[in-house]
Structure formats: C-alpha cells, structure tokens
Amino acid sequence: xxxxxxxxxxxxxxxxxxxxxxxxxxxxxxxxxxxxxxxxxxxxxxxxxxxxxxxxxxxxxxxxxxxxxxxxxxxxxxxxxxxxxxxxxxxxxxxxxxxxxxxxxxxxxxxxxxxxxxxxxxxxxxxxxxxxxxxxxxxxxxxxxxxxxxxxxxxxxxxxxxxxxxxxxxxxxxxxxxxxxxxxxxxxxxxxxxxxxxxxxxxxxxxxxxxxxxxxxx
Numbered sequence: 001x002x003x004x005x006x007x008x009x010x011x012x013x014x015x016x017x018x019x020x021x022x023x024x025x026x027x028x029x030x031x032x033x034x035x036x037x038x039x040x041x042x043x044x045x046x047x048x049x050x051x052x053x054x055x056x057x058x059x060x061x062x063x064x065x066x067x068x069x070x071x072x073x074x075x076x077x078x079x080x081x082x083x084x085x086x087x088x089x090x091x092x093x094x095x096x097x098x099x100x101x102x103x104x105x106x107x108x109x110x111x112x113x114x115x116x117x118x119x120x121x122x123x124x125x126x127x128x129x130x131x132x133x134x135x136x137x138x139x140x141x142x143x144x145x146x147x148x149x150x151x152x153x154x155x156x157x158x159x160x161x162x163x164x165x166x167x168x169x170x171x172x173x174x175x176x177x178x179x180x181x182x183x184x185x186x187x188x189x190x191x192x193x194x195x196x197x198x199x200x201x202x203x204x205x206x207x208x209x210x211x212x213x214x215x216x217x218x
Contacts, residue, residue: 005055030149061122111138
C-alpha cells in the first residue's frame with residue numbers, strides 16, 4: 001500500500017500570522033465521477049509548524065448518509081465500508097450494504113432501495129481516519145461510480161468549515177497539486193506572497209472558483 005505526503009513549508013512570521021488571525025488549512029481531494037458529485041472538506045487543520053505535513057495511503061471507504069447536500073452542510077455518515085478499487089457496495093431496502101465485485105478501476109455504489117440515497121467516497125488520512133472526499137445522491141435503483149484522483153487542493157482561510165462540509169467554491173486563493181505517480185511533495189506558503197515552490201505540477205486557484213469544476217473529473 002502506497003503512502004503519500006505533502007509537506008508545507010511555513011516561515012515563523014507566517015505561522016504567527018496564521019495563528020493570530022484564525023486561519024485554518026483546508027485540503028480537498030479530486031475524484032473521477034460521471035455524475036453530479038459534491039466536493040467535501042477532506043482535512044481542516046490549524047496546528048502549524050515550519051514543516052506541516054499531511055499524509056495518506058491508498059485506503060478507501062464508501063459511505064451512506066442521511067445528510068442533505070446543500071452548500072455548507074456537514075455530511076454525517078450512517079455507515080462506512082472499507083473498499084478496494086473494483087468493488088461494489090450494494091445498499092438494500094433495510095439500509096444494509098454488501099460489498100461485492102464491481103467494475104475494474106472504480107468503486108460502485110448501487111442504490112437498490114426505493115428512495116434517494118446520499119452516498120460517497122472517503123479516503124482516510126493521518127490526521128483524520130474518517131475523512132470524506134465527495135458525496136452525491138444516488139436515485140432509486142441506480143448506481144454511482146467513483147475513483148480517487150491523486151490531486152489535492154490546499155488553501156488557508158478564516159471561513160470556518162468542518163471536515164465533511166459540502167463546499168461549492170474556494171473560500172480563498174489556493175494551490176492544486178498533481179501527485180499522479182509521485183508519493184512525496186513539498187510546497188511553500190507565505191501569507192503575504194501566497195503559494196510557491198511546488199515540487200510537483202500545480203496550478204494556482206482563485207478565491208470563488210467552482211470546486212466541482214476543479215475537483216470532479218470525468
């Protein structure tokens with residue numbers, strides 16, 4: 001199982017400013033999907049050091065939920081299932097899920113009930129073992145296909161959000177890192193100058209940009 005990490009380099013003045021002004025580091029994870037999927041806050045962290053590192057492995061989960069997917073809503077899971085790519089979660093009328101073989105290279109969630117089902121994909125990280133990355137609503141007798149993409153959006157913001165919060169637009173300027181084929185990466189941040197010195201392919205993201213357009217990749 002591969003382990004991935006992003007190390008964010010911060011100077012002491014930036015650390016003092018982030019803490020005194022109430023900034024939180026947020027991370028979002030990209031996903032491959034062909035349906036209407038909502039990005040969720042993957043990580044929130046306000047404990048900083050000169051080298052702040054987030055790390056995760058290839059572990060994946062599928063979840064079901066009773067939460068609504070309006071902007072700013074926090075998704076609370078009803079049930080969570082450990083999954084591998086190529087498996088399918090079938091949810092029956094009593095709400096129980098069964099993991100079976102699915103389509104290669106993706107995780108499929110099949111709603112075999114008579115009601116819409118909120119569901120999605122999670123990817124635990126070191127700081128949050130129950131971290132979620134996206135959610136959608138599967139209609140009755142339909143299925144949702146998802147696969148993680150090794151791209152991560154980072155941003156610092158004073159807008160409070162919990163992990164699992166439905167987030168439609170970037171709350172601040174950020175950086176979108178492409179870690180495909182790369183396990184370890186570094187990037188620098190300065191509160192006055194922004195993001196710089198990424199060791200991997202990246203693009204800067206403007207505040208207000210649609211996160212679904214950026215993170216949900218068909």
